[in-house]
Amino acid sequence: MRDRRAERREATKAEILDAAWELVRAEGLATLSLRDLARKVGMQAPSLYSYFESKHAIYDAMFLQGNLELLRRYEALPEFDDPVDEFRSNARLFVGFTVEDPARAQLMFMRSIPGFEPSAETYGVAVRIVERGRERFKKLGVTKPEHFDLWTGIVSGLAFQQIANEPDTERWTRLADEAVDMFLGHINTKRGRAK
Amino acid sequence: MRDRRAERREATKAEILDAAWELVRAEGLATLSLRDLARKVGMQAPSLYSYFESKHAIYDAMFLQGNLELLRRYEALPEFDDPVDEFRSNARLFVGFTVEDPARAQLMFMRSIPGFEPSAETYGVAVRIVERGRERFKKLGVTKPEHFDLWTGIVSGLAFQQIANEPDTERWTRLADEAVDMFLGHINTKRGRAK
DNA sequence: GTCTATATCCAGATAGAC
């Protein structure tokens, strides 16, 4: 039998998290306060403690949501005949994900909230995303771990430059395809020479 | 005639800023408080207002110091016979600067302090650094502005991945030289094709 | 589960004596 009470509770938790996302998008990640958050969902601040045991627990749940969403998008990527298309869509996916919500990226990819560390369970999802990427790249012929790190450096670099310097333009994000060509040209050259 | 009083005052300001750097390096950029800072230099918190008109003014002075230091290092780079060496030393310089003091990089390159915007004068130094880099690259044959942006994306990407994920290793920083080769290979290929 | 009331603590900033 359905547990209607538990369902209601989960719905409220989701509602709180939705409101939290709205606030951090509008006011910045570090500015989130329980007062504002409670008011936004029509509660008093202490009532939030019925749903989350601390403010960090809220950040943790947001961190988890963000990573689940990113994982979902990676897994939803279609199959491509040309591997180049997979690299490109991969890069575009990450850059787009970062730029569409800089506050979320700040939470997920930078260490900017004093004292906040994701819980082990939550962090596990982030690890799975990286593992998945690494394996996918192996299948596409990128076997050296250094090359995968180089890739993450390039792609995140474009994304972070964009949100840090010109969040409203596409100055760096539009370079994603060219960066992919550059990366593939590089590892293919090295492969060619090695043979 | 020397203004001994002004000199003393500047020395004290410098002492306060040194203490502030120590605190942010140890406790994190966002955690800096005027109480702690004052105690560290043997004052009470209100006394700091004799030297800086607000906490943001302290961040601003730090932002300026960081940028002046970075500019100084760029200008101190030796001349190289081989342009490749200049690109490499350039990349190593930025990556090293970022990794040696992540809190400083956070202040200078990310927007992580709520409400803090550098003053116009201070921001000007940051702009000069970028302008200088762009001009230098032009002289080295990197004429397309997109390629300069691609460069900053790559180099900062390696540096930021390093400090965000494994501040105590060299997993990404050691890839700097390879990234330079990749970048140069790419723009040379494009040049070759264009001819 | 939600509220009011409150505890506790901390922050940045100001007033005014010395």
Add this chain to the structure above:
DNA sequence: GTCTATCTGGATATAGAC
């Protein structure tokens, strides 16, 4: 220029009534 004292306001979190 530095201090004490204080203002003002914010935060997270808890106790206990309903």
